[in-house]
Amino acid sequence: MHIDLTVNGQARQADVEPRLLLVDLLRDEFGLTGAKVGCDTGQCGSCVVLVDGVSVKSCAMLAVQADGANITTVEGLSEAGRLTPLQAAFQTMHAVQCGFCTPGMIVSLSDLLKRNPDPTEEEVRLWLEGHLCRCTGYENVVRAVEAARQIGKSPAHILADTPLKQLYERQVAYLEASDFDALVENNYHEDAILTSFDGIYTGRDALREYFRNRAQSQGQIDFLSTEKYVESDGAFYYEALVRSAEGVRKIYNGCVVRDGKITHHFEGAK
Amino acid sequence: MTAQPADRVTIEYDPNSTVRIVVDTPMKRFYQEQVEYLNAGDFEGLVNNHYHEDAVLLSAERVVRGHDALKRHYAKYTGLMAFLEVVSTDKWIESETTFAFEATARTQWGISRVHDAFLLRDGKIAVHFTGGIPLLR
Numbered sequence: 234m235h236i237d238l239t240v241n242g243q244a245r246q247a248d249v250e251p252r253l254l255l256v257d258l259l260r261d262e263f264g265l266t267g268a269k270v271g272c273d274t275g276q277c278g279s280c281v282v283l284v285d286g287v288s289v290k291s292c293a294m295l296a297v298q299a300d301g302a303n304i305t306t307v308e309g310l311s312e313a314g315r316l317t318p319l320q321a322a323f324q325t326m327h328a329v330q331c332g333f334c335t336p337g338m339i340v341s342l343s344d345l346l347k348r349n350p351d352p353t354e355e356e357v358r359l360w361l362e363g364h365l366c367r368c369t370g371y372e373n374v375v376r377a378v379e380a381a382r383q384i385g386k387s388p389a390h391i392l393a394d395t396p397l398k399q400l401y402e403r404q405v406a407y408l409e410a411s412d413f414d415a416l417v418e419n420n421y422h423e424d425a426i427l428t429s430f431d432g433i434y435t436g437r438d439a440l441r442e443y444f445r446n447r448a449q450s451q452g453q454i455d456f457l458s459t460e461k462y463v464e465s466d467g468a469f470y471y472e473a474l475v476r477s478a479e480g481v482r483k484i485y486n487g488c489v490v491r492d493g494k495i496t497h498h499f500e501g502a503k
Numbered sequence: 504m505t506a507q508p509a510d511r512v513t514i515e516y517d518p519n520s521t522v523r524i525v526v527d528t529p530m531k532r533f534y535q536e537q538v539e540y541l542n543a544g545d546f547e548g549l550v551n552n553h554y555h556e557d558a559v560l561l562s563a564e565r566v567v568r569g570h571d572a573l574k575r576h577y578a579k580y581t582g583l584m585a586f587l588e589v590v591s592t593d594k595w596i597e598s599e600t601t602f603a604f605e606a607t608a609r610t611q612w613g614i615s616r617v618h619d620a621f622l623l624r625d626g627k628i629a630v631h632f633t634g635g636i637p638l639l640r
Contacts, residue, residue, distance in 0.1 A: 426598060428620065430605075433598040461563035461634075470561040470632050487561060487620050487632030499603050499620035499632055501594075 236300035240265070241309025249296045256280040256291035258299075259306060267307035267336040271365070278364035281337035282306045288344035290363070307336035310343060316476060319343055321457045322380035325474070325481045330368030338364050342378055351382060384474060389456035397464045397490060401471060405456050413444040420495055427498040452478030467491060472503075530597040533623075534604065538589045546577040553628055560631040586610050600624070 235248050240263060247262055259265045259282065268291055271279035275293035282291045283305040310317050316324070319342055329335045338361070345352060345360045352360070357378045361371060393399045400420060407416035417440045427434040427443060434443045448454075454477050461472040470487045483503040488495045526535050533553070540549035550573045560567040560576065567576040580586070587609045593616075594605040603620035615635060622630040 428601045430594045465559045465566040485634050497622050
C-alpha cells in the first residue's frame with residue numbers, strides 16, 4: 234500500500250505491506266533508529282514517537298495507519314541542532330544509563346510537558362508508567378523533568394528592556410554565532426579586562442584570542458537558559474545554562490560597564 | 504597585546520589558616536582578611552575596611568549598595584546560611600585590580616560552595632559579584 238506522511242518536517246512516501254509496523258518503517262525504511270524496538274508488544278515505551286503531536290508506541294501502530302500523519306521522532310525534536318530543554322535536562326541530570334529507553338522517554342515526556350507544563354512529581358511518575366527502564370530507577374528522569382521545567386521558565390533570551398540587558402543579549406548572540414570580532418569590538422572597551430580561572434586577559438586582542446581559543450577547545454556555545462540576571466548602575470551579573478562540546482554546564486558571569494561597553498568581565502563555571 | 508599566561512596559583516594546605524591559601528600577594532592578604540572578618544562575624548570591620556562607601560554587590564538574587572546595606576546583607580546572608588567558616592579556597596585568580604575565587608564553606612546545614620569576584624579601586628572593593636552553589640550534604 235502506498236502511504237504519504239510527514240516525518241520530522243519532511244514529506245515522505247513509502248510502499249508498505251499492510252502488516253508493517255510504524256517503528257519498522259521508521260527504522261528500516263527511513264533510517265531513523267532513535268525509536269527502539271524493545272518488547273515489540275507495546276509495553277516498554279522505547280519506540281514512542283509523536284503522531285500528530287500525540288505520543289504513540291510505534292510498535293503498536295501499523296505504518297498504514299500513519300498515512301497522512303505528521304510524525305516526530307526523537308531525531309526531530311531539536312531545532313537547528315539545539316537540544317530542547319528536556320533533552321538538555323536529561324543530559325544535565327544524567328537521566329540515562331544504557332540509553333536504550335531514553336529516546337522513547339524523551340519523546341513521551343515532551344508530550345506530557347506540552348499538555349501540562351507544570352506536572353507534579355506524581356504526574357510525572359504516573360506518565361512514566363508506560364516506560365520500562367532496567368537501569369536508572371527513574372529517579373534522575375523525574376529530576377530531569379523538573380530541571381526541564383526550570384529551563385523552560387528561564388529561556389536564553391530575556392526581555393531586553395534596559396541598556397544592560399540589551400548588552401547581555403548582544404553578548405549571547407555574538408557568542409552563539411562565534412562572532413568574536415564583533416563581540417569584542419562592540420561590547421568591550423579597548424582596555425577591558427577579563428578575569429577567568431584560566432587567566433587574566435587585558436585588551437581587545439587578548440580577548441579575541443581568548444574567545445577563539447575557548448571556541449576551539451569547547452566548540453560553539455549554545456545558551457539554553459538564563460537562570461539568573463541582576464543589574465545595577467554599571468554592572469550586571471548572570472547565571473546561565475550553556476551547552477558546548479564539553480556538555481551542558483552552568484556558568485556565572487559578572488560585568489562592569491562604562492559608557493555602554495564592558496570594562497571588567499569575570500567568568501566562571503559551576 | 505596577547506593573552507597573558509594563566510596566572511594559576513598553587514593552593515597549599517596551611518594548618519594554621521582556615522583560608523588555606525599561601526598569602527604571597529597584597530590581594531591574597533586582602534582576601535585572607537576578608538575571610539577572617541567573616542569567620543569572626545565582624546561585618547562592621549569587613550564593610551568599613553574593605554568596601555567603598557558606594558560599593559555595590561550583585562548576587563543572583565539581589566543588588567546591595569552602600570555600607571549600611573552591605574552590613575545588613577552580610578548579617579542576613581550568614582544567618583540564612585547558618586555560616587560557620589570558610590574551609591578552603593578552591594580556585595584563585597588575581598590581577599592588579601581584580602580577584603576572583605571559588606571556596607568551600609561550612610554551614611550548620613552542610614557544605615556549600617561559593618564563588619566571588621571583586622573589582623577594587625584604591626585598595627577597596629568597588630564592585631563585588633557573588634553566587635553560591637547548592638549545598639553538598
